[in-house]
Amino acid sequence: MDYLKRAMEIKEEIIASRRYLHQIPELGMELPKTSAFVVEKLKEMGYEPKLISGYGVTATVGKKTDGKVILLRADMDALPMEEESGLPFAARGKCAHTCGHDLHTAILLGAAKMLKESEEELEGIVKLVFQPGEETLEGAKALIRDGILENPKVDAAMAAHVIPLLPTGFIGYNKGVVAASADYFIITLKGLGSHGACPQLSVDPINMGVHLHLALQEIISREVNPEEMVVLTVGKFQSGSAGNVIPEKAVLEGTLRTFNEETRKFVLKRIDEVTNGVASTFRGNADINYKGSVSSLKVDPEMADIIGQALKELLGEKNVAQTEERMTGSEDFAEIAAKVPSMFFVIGTGSPEEGYRYGGHHPKVVFNEECLPIGAAAYAHGAAKWLERVRQ
Numbered sequence: 001m002d003y004l005k006r007a008m009e010i011k012e013e014i015i016a017s018r019r020y021l022h023q024i025p026e027l028g029m030e031l032p033k034t035s036a037f038v039v040e041k042l043k044e045m046g047y048e049p050k051l052i053s054g055y056g057v058t059a060t061v062g063k064k065t066d067g068k069v070i071l072l073r074a075d076m077d078a079l080p081m082e083e084e085s086g087l088p089f090a091a092r093g094k095c096a097h098t099c100g101h102d103l104h105t106a107i108l109l110g111a112a113k114m115l116k117e118s119e120e121e122l123e124g125i126v127k128l129v130f131q132p133g134e135e136t137l138e139g140a141k142a143l144i145r146d147g148i149l150e151n152p153k154v155d156a157a158m159a160a161h162v163i164p165l166l167p168t169g170f171i172g173y174n175k176g177v178v179a180a181s182a183d184y185f186i187i188t189l190k191g192l193g194s195h196g197a198c199p200q201l202s203v204d205p206i207n208m209g210v211h212l213h214l215a216l217q218e219i220i221s222r223e224v225n226p227e228e229m230v231v232l233t234v235g236k237f238q239s240g241s242a243g244n245v246i247p248e249k250a251v252l253e254g255t256l257r258t259f260n261e262e263t264r265k266f267v268l269k270r271i272d273e274v275t276n277g278v279a280s281t282f283r284g285n286a287d288i289n290y291k292g293s294v295s296s297l298k299v300d301p302e303m304a305d306i307i308g309q310a311l312k313e314l315l316g317e318k319n320v321a322q323t324e325e326r327m328t329g330s331e332d333f334a335e336i337a338a339k340v341p342s343m344f345f346v347i348g349t350g351s352p353e354e355g356y357r358y359g360g361h362h363p364k365v366v367f368n369e370e371c372l373p374i375g376a377a378a379y380a381h382g383a384a385k386w387l388e389r390v391r392q
Contacts, residue, residue, distance in 0.1 A: 001118040003381040004314055007110060007373035014372045017041065018106035019089045025078030025097050029133040029142070031055040034076045034105070038130045041109050045116045047128075053142035057130040060152065061115045067124025068390050070383050071148070071157040071340070073333060074108035075101045075134035084363040098365050100162035100349065103372060105130060107160070107347075110376030115383070124387035125152055133332075137182060137292030140335035149339055155390075156303060157342040158382060159333040160375060162367060164359050166348030169374040171311055171320045173345040175304045179297035180229070180257035181264050182330030183290055187212070187252045187275055190285045196244035203283045205250035206239050212252065212278045213237070219270045230267060231257045231328055257328055259296050297327075297334035300341035303386070307343045310385035311378055343382070347375045 007014070017037075024033045035055035042049040047059040083096035091097065108128060115126050129148055133139030148154070166172070189212070191203035213234050224230050232254065239250035256271070258264045272288055279286035304322070312320045333344060350356030350368035358365040 001114060001121065003114055003377040003384070004374075006114050006117070007377035010110060010113060011373040014106050014110040014376055015369050017109050018102050018369065018372060021102040021105055022097050023089055023091055025091045025093075025095045025102070027080055027095050028077055028136045029054055029138055031076055031132045035130070035132075038076070038105065038109065042112060045113050047112065047116065052129070052148060053132065053139065053146045055132045056139070056143060058128060058148060059112070060125055060127050061112070061119055062122040062125040063119060064122065064124055065152070067387055068155040069125040069127055069152045070386055071127045071129060071154045071336070072108060072111065072379055072383055073129045073131055073157060073159040073336065074104040075131045075139065076105045077101055077132055077135050077139070079135060079361060081363055085366050087366065096363070098362060099135065099360050100367055101134065103162045103349070103367055103375070104160070107372055107375035108379060110373065111379035114376065114380045118384070122384060122387055123391040126383050126387070127152065127154060137184065137294045137330070137332050140294070140332040144335060144339065149336070154340050156300075156386065157336050157340050158303075158307065158344070158379070159342070160345050160347055160379065161331065162349045162371060162375070163346040164349050164356060164365055164367065165351060166346070167351045168348055168354060168368040169315070169319060169371050170348035171315065171345050171374070171378060172323045172325065173299065173304055173308055173343070174323055174325060175299050175301045177259050177296045177326065178299050178344060179327040179329060179331045179334065180231070180259055181261070181294060181296040181334075183256045183264070183268060183293040185254055185256065185271065186289045186291055188287045189250045189252070189279055190287070191248060193248040194246045196246055199246060202246040204246050205248065205284060206246070208279055208282045208284050209237060209239065209250040209252055211282065212275060215274050215278050216271065219267055219274060223270060224263060224267065228263050229259050229328065230263060232267070257330060259326065261296065294330050294332045295334050295338060297331050297344060298337055299344050303341050303343040306386050306389050307382040310382055311345070314377060314381045315374065345378070347371050347378070
């Protein structure tokens with residue numbers, strides 16, 4: 001099958017799926033409406049989908065069971081923020097698809113339709129999985145725990161992510177470590193409250209928190225090799241309810257990201273030591289919990305070569321490129337890539353020159369839907385060509 005030609009023929013169907021999904025954003029692992037829509041669409045295509053890890057959806061296509069098995073994954077969850085895109089199909093409410101997972105789901109549904117139509121041609125099995133809980137770093141671990149890599153046993157995997165501010169339809173990939181690890185920490189500082197006029201009677205958790213925020217950054221600036229990529233961000237600092245009351249506690253939430261596993265272990269250890277040290281210095285106590293974590297994402301060089309070349313043949317050399325870029329953002333597909341050889345690529349959704357101004361996770365971000373058939377074709381063609389190549 002000419003997957004690019006066919007993808008263009010079903011472009012409006014892929015766009016319609018994306019727009020429907022965009023209007024029903026759901027968070028974390030609880031995706032009943034999204035999951036139901038995916039199941040319905042797959043059944044219409046002739047699949048027998050099954051639920052996995054709650055609201056995840058999986059199905060297989062291909063009749064040559066003596067061949068290899070490749071897993072294609074799309075994440076489905078949204079973000080807890082209000083959309084300000086102004087689109088006629090914008091989400092209404094407290095969550096929105098500002099990361100593009102609605103595009104991922106629609107892209108894989110498009111690929112699923114084409115793979116089903118070309119099932120007789122496939123030189124092995126393609127296993128599809130629509131994953132919940134990527135933003136919370138729960139989903140991939142849950143899928144692995146619940147057996148997504150078995151029955152049939154998966155030999156390799158592939159995933160993609162749309163990237164705003166890149167030219168529409170451009171596909172980029174790299175080898176080795178391509179995305180950072182992530183550790184989401186929650187620090188609770190405990191003190192003693194008092195009247196704001198009597199600070200001597202308090203153990204001020206806000207004071208602890210201010211000093212802690214600065215101290216954590218000193219780990220990066222003074223204890224980590226400057227050649228290493230390490231980002232430690234505190235994105236949430238909450239405490240108190242009145243301006244004249246010293247509260248009992250303060251909560252800081254943030255993330256640590258790095259490409260190097262040894263650096264990651266070192267900084268996590270120092271976060272614990274510095275947090276407890278600062279709290280003790282100011283006569284308080286601290287609890288540190290980790291809401292989620294994921295290792296760095298590694299792309300298998302051989303898979304990158306095979307699928308990268310296949311995509312260049314499909315889309316043209318100027319539209320597909322191996323780059324030296326790595327994402328400081330994380331991607332929980334890393335958990336699957338740690339288990340089986342994997343390919344990961346990015347899909348451009350509109351550059352500033354094309355009039356697209358906002359990046360991912362921004363309330364005003366807009367994605368150019370012309371990327372959708374290109375992504376669907378890339379998934380289907382890449383998987384088919386990999387099965388063909390490894391069977392030879």
